[in-house]
Amino acid sequence: MTGSRDKLAKAVIIRPAEDRDIKPMQAIFNHEVEHTLSSWRWAPLNDEEWQGWFEEHTTDPYALLTAEVDGQVAGFAGYSSFRSPAGYDTTVENSVYLSEDFRGMGLGRRLLKELMSVARDKDIHAMIAAITVTNERSIRLHQGLGFVEVGRLPQVGAKFDRWLDLTLLEVLLNHNPQP
Numbered sequence: 143m144t145g146s147r148d149k150l151a152k153a154v155i156i157r158p159a160e161d162r163d164i165k166p167m168q169a170i171f172n173h174e175v176e177h178t179l180s181s182w183r184w185a186p187l188n189d190e191e192w193q194g195w196f197e198e199h200t201t202d203p204y205a206l207l208t209a210e211v212d213g214q215v216a217g218f219a220g221y222s223s224f225r226s227p228a229g230y231d232t233t234v235e236n237s238v239y240l241s242e243d244f245r246g247m248g249l250g251r252r253l254l255k256e257l258m259s260v261a262r263d264k265d266i267h268a269m270i271a272a273i274t275v276t277n278e279r280s281i282r283l284h285q286g287l288g289f290v291e292v293g294r295l296p297q298v299g300a301k302f303d304r305w306l307d308l309t310l311l312e313v314l315l316n317h318n319p320q321p
């Protein structure tokens with residue numbers, strides 16, 4: 143594992159998402175929608191819906207990062223609103239998605255770590271990850287970067303004819319005593 147991480151690290155560029163990433167990101171995300179429980183959407187996002195998702199995530203103070211390996215979009219990590227009332231403005235919810243070929247090499251960790259740093263610089267206080275309980279790899283990824291489980295919501299979703307449990311993980315990005 144360590145060897146493969148080092149090997150990948152040499153060629154990886156983590157950078158803010160650009161318009162040229164829209165299509166490859168959409169393909170990575172929609173593959174998950176259609177085949178896995180990592181997203182609870184039932185139907186792929188069409189071009190217009192994905193454009194909206196992209197624009198929301200690239201509008202300050204939100205952020206979207208691309209992991210580029212040898213000119214290819216290997217994955218992305220971003221955050222946007224957790225809940226809409228103004229009282230939640232200092233809290234965000236994140237997303238991390240890698241293309242299948244680039245998993246298990248520490249890339250998710252690099253993306254999420256950088257995303258947390260970007261959020262910290264923008265004075266975001268809390269970051270939430272809402273993860274399917276069976277997605278042990280994502281839970282482990284987040285715990286490894288300081289997220290702690292703050293709650294489990296049994297059977298709050300359904301997909302592929304089964305109930306889904308959600309786990310909420312949270313990290314505080316700074317220690318401001320007051321907002």
Ligand SMILES: CC(C)(COP(=O)(O)OP(=O)(O)OC[C@H]1O[C@@H](n2cnc3c(N)ncnc32)[C@H](O)[C@@H]1OP(=O)(O)O)[C@@H](O)C(=O)NCCC(=O)NCCS
Binds near residue numbers: 240241244272279280
């Ligand atoms: C989840 C995802 C972002 C993780 O990124 P990654 O680069 O593949 O992460 P890694 O394989 O390096 O694993 C991250 C951690 O999980 C651990 N892990 C890997 N497979 C695991 C498994 N089956 N069960 C438990 N832990 C596992 C790794 O050892 C590592 O732990 P460490 O940081 O303590 O060493 C990536 O796999 C992905 O895009 N998956 C599909 C989409 C998805 O599930 N997105 C998250 C939605 S909430």
